Amino acid sequence: MLHTLWTLCSIALIFFIILHNPKSQGLGGQNQIFGGTRTSEENITKITWGLTTIFFILTIVISTSTTV
Amino acid sequence: MQKTKRNKNTYGIQSRVILTFLLIILSRFGTFIPVPGVDHDAFYQSISNNPIVSFLNIFSGGGFASIGVFALGIVPYINASILIQLGTTSIPSLEKLQKEEGEAGRQKISQITRYIALGWAIIQSVGVSFWVRPYVFSWDIQFVIEMTLALTTGSMLVMWISEQITEKGIGNGASMLIFVNIISGLPKLIQKSSGSIENKSNLFELFALALIFLIMIIGIIFIQEGTRRIPIISARQLGKGQIQNKTSYLPLRLNQGGVMPIIFASAFLVLPAYVSQITTNSIILSIATLLSPSSANKGIYLLFYFLLILFFSYFYASLILNPSDVSKNLKKMESSIPGIRPGKATTDYLQKTLNRLTFLGALFLAFIALIPNLIESITNISTFKGLGATSLLILVGVAIDTSKQVQTYLISKNYENILK
Numbered sequence: 105m106l107h108t109l110w111t112l113c114s115i116a117l118i119f120f121i122i123l124h125n126p127k128s129q130g131l132g133g134q135n136q137i138f139g140g141t142r143t144s145e146e147n148i149t150k151i152t153w154g155l156t157t158i159f160f161i162l163t164i165v166i167s168t169s170t171t172v
Numbered sequence: 173m174q175k176t177k178r179n180k181n182t183y184g185i186q187s188r189v190i191l192t193f194l195l196i197i198l199s200r201f202g203t204f205i206p207v208p209g210v211d212h213d214a215f216y217q218s219i220s221n222n223p224i225v226s227f228l229n230i231f232s233g234g235g236f237a238s239i240g241v242f243a244l245g246i247v248p249y250i251n252a253s254i255l256i257q258l259g260t261t262s263i264p265s266l267e268k269l270q271k272e273e274g275e276a277g278r279q280k281i282s283q284i285t286r287y288i289a290l291g292w293a294i295i296q297s298v299g300v301s302f303w304v305r306p307y308v309f310s311w312d313i314q315f316v317i318e319m320t321l322a323l324t325t326g327s328m329l330v331m332w333i334s335e336q337i338t339e340k341g342i343g344n345g346a347s348m349l350i351f352v353n354i355i356s357g358l359p360k361l362i363q364k365s366s367g368s369i370e371n372k373s374n375l376f377e378l379f380a381l382a383l384i385f386l387i388m389i390i391g392i393i394f395i396q397e398g399t400r401r402i403p404i405i406s407a408r409q410l411g412k413g414q415i416q417n418k419t420s421y422l423p424l425r426l427n428q429g430g431v432m433p434i435i436f437a438s439a440f441l442v443l444p445a446y447v448s449q450i451t452t453n454s455i456i457l458s459i460a461t462l463l464s465p466s467s468a469n470k471g472i473y474l475l476f477y478f479l480l481i482l483f484f485s486y487f488y489a490s491l492i493l494n495p496s497d498v499s500k501n502l503k504k505m506e507s508s509i510p511g512i513r514p515g516k517a518t519t520d521y522l523q524k525t526l527n528r529l530t531f532l533g534a535l536f537l538a539f540i541a542l543i544p545n546l547i548e549s550i551t552n553i554s555t556f557k558g559l560g561a562t563s564l565l566i567l568v569g570v571a572i573d574t575s576k577q578v579q580t581y582l583i584s585k586n587y588e589n590i591l592k
Binding site: 107111114115117118121122124125126149152156159160163164166167168 | 201202205206207208209241279282283286287290318321322324325328329331332335336338339
């Protein structure tokens with residue numbers, strides 16, 4: 105039960121992270137510090153944070169409960 | 173009124189610094205969260221003496237020694253970036269995206285990079301899940317899937333954290349994370365090396381080492397900051413009949429890429445180590461060990477390293493500074509380099525100077541990279557296992573880049589306030 109929840113959470117997390125489109129240039133080159141974000145980007149970020157917290161909690165619970 | 177304005181300036185930078193700090197703590201936290209299903213105690217004991225793992229550990233910040241969820245770290249993203257950067261030179265459609273379509277094209281490329289990072293993370297996680305087979309409680313296909321999922325999610329999270337740092341914090345996210353990973357290995361390293369210091373002669377050696385360290389850092393700062401100034405004269409100045417005292421110049425840095433070529437070169441260097449972990453094919457293994465730092469013939473490794481740095485330096489220099497663009501701009505501004513005709517002659521001159529500078533810069537870098545190895549063979553002190561020249565270069569490079577970025581940000585904020 106917990107495992108399926110964890111699996112779903114991980115997949116959702118990967119999905120939302122991929123969805124997120126970074127505004128500034130990735131590696132290399134000077135970075136301009138950009139200003140505000142659109143609301144949809146903000147929502148994606150918020151959801152990602154939430155999923156991250158759930159993921160961490162679930163991972164800790166699962167790995168500490170299966171160690172013999 | 174003035175006071176509140178100044179507070180507003182520093183507030184921006186303060187909140188960014190705090191956010192960066194918190195994000196970094198989060199990224200470190202994740203390395204200690206164990207992946208479910210692995211017997212971590214047994215794994216840790218058998219792993220701590222493996223030199224290849226300790227080499228790999230530098231970049232994942234220790235996540236490899238205990239298979240945390242963030243074990244892969246930022247490595248898949250960096251390797252994906254390398255692939256894409258190399259791809260833009262060879263695949264014309266990618267090249268078009270990067271050079272001609274401007275910001276939108278660059279965003280597309282960065283999305284492609286992220287997909288490739290995901291793919292790489294998946295492949296590497298599968299590899300790791302096979303590698304830890306002897307330490308798993310119940311190794312079956314479900315475990316492989318779960319571990320792959322855990323490690324991939326972890327790596328994606330690290331990539332996301334690095335993007336958050338780039339957007340909302342200070343510095344370039346990936347560089348900062350690598351910086352932090354290297355630093356996090358320092359306390360253990362100091363502990364290990366100080367363990368062998370017992371009598372006074374060793375103390376002297378330690379002091380000599382520290383001195384060499386300092387000299388290396390100073391040398392690195394010089395190289396990173398070194399610029400060749402090309403004097404530029406504008407047509408207006410010529411028209412006035414005399415050359416004014418204040419000549420403007422075009423700065424060409426010795427090391428155009430900054431810290432990026434080094435990070436890429438060292439990420440590339442880790443590849444043979446990875447390969448030797450997953451294959452048992454003896455031919456591949458022998459090639460891989462030949463190219464790794466623990467091989468008997470260090471010369472080949474160092475040559476390989478030097479060539480990589482050279483390649484990436486040239487590559488980055490051509491990305492950042494395009495001589496034909498610069499000469500076009502000079503023409504537009506009605507300026508020129510004294511003694512060189514505008515147009516193609518300027519482009520050629522710039523290209524030649526750039527080539528020479530880049531070669532010199534790469535030469536210096538490689539020399540700096542050689543120093544610890546030289547010292548090691550002369551004095552027989554096993555220096556800084558893990559804190560090689562590469563790590564030092566990255567540390568100094570990232571520190572310089574970040575501090576410059578912060579300075580620029582503060583200055584531009586000041587200008588904004590003045591204009592208001």
